[in-house]
Amino acid sequence: MYPDSLKDVIEGFRYFPGVGEKTAERLAFSILELDEEKVSSFAEALKTAKNKLHPCKICHNLTDKDTCDICANKLRDKTLLCVVEDPKSVFLFERLGTYNGLYHVLDGLISPMDGVNPEDIGIDKLLTRIKDNHFKEIILAVKPSIEGETTSLYIKKILEGLDLTVSKIASGIPMGADMEYIDAMTLERALNDRKNIE
């Protein structure tokens, strides 16, 4: 029904997760409105990124250099390591501008139900890195879900006996949220993790 060249673009957009048929069509149609130059530079950017982006050899964060900017930065606090589940999380924390330690990026979370075991998410590399360096604190910053909890507990366990603090970012009611829309698990967690007001 569509011209072949349009069909190919629609199909291309469908490769992206979360892009359904209608969205792919809408995006494809909109290339008609874009400058030829923009379409062409976008196409090049896609290929370049796919070729150049790779995990940092130290922390597995996404980089187009040999070592990522964070690992290469001599001003970062080398005693603090924040463990996250994907490269995107690194950028979320970096955006805050307040954390000055290092990161370690896992390849997802442990999920026995889906057959994802510790070795699948690179926990061996995390352990090697921790043993080879002098961190004082490991901050577990994965999402609060069954998989996140399992991963945190597993890491906590394998680090037992090492001379360092293992902490976990707080989970609870998000700022500005309406209490009535908070799910029961979050509410329970917020209640259990309550803090004295000082």
Place this chain on the structure above:
Amino acid sequence: MYPDSLKDVIEGFRYFPGVGEKTAERLAFSILELDEEKVSSFAEALKTAKNKLHPCKICHNLTDKDTCDICANKLRDKTLLCVVEDPKSVFLFERLGTYNGLYHVLDGLISPMDGVNPEDIGIDKLLTRIKDNHFKEIILAVKPSIEGETTSLYIKKILEGLDLTVSKIASGIPMGADMEYIDAMTLERALNDRKNIE
């Protein structure tokens, strides 16, 4: 904050209307999960589509050929002309599989408020086409809005005196809609355009 090559892809996605920063980031990150081959074929598809797609010289529908498949199809009813506001509408009607006439694609709708006048949307070409052919009926199939109504009325007026029927697709309550969510204008239109039950 992001590696340069990733930043370029995010920026590229932002060119597309309706793609905000978060969506652009999500889409850009997901190219890491895609096969290199898919990314590359998508990039090529974008450039090819941008180069090859153009308006059909007869109906202004989108095509990568000289004349679009619909205009080139000898089996279509040459006495029926459906006027739509964009190429996408053609595909929406074609998907139904029940309309067998021809189309004419306008370049949007008349909107004096936005400075869009009849000559801006190619109504002169529509008129020329109608005068040069032997249509029996012109079906106006633009969206029911102030702009759509203005455009329909304008076309109806300039076709006065020609020996043909000018019709307009029905507007009213969509099938399956909950009455309580229907806006007042639609409800009023549905009431005014009521039909006897036969």
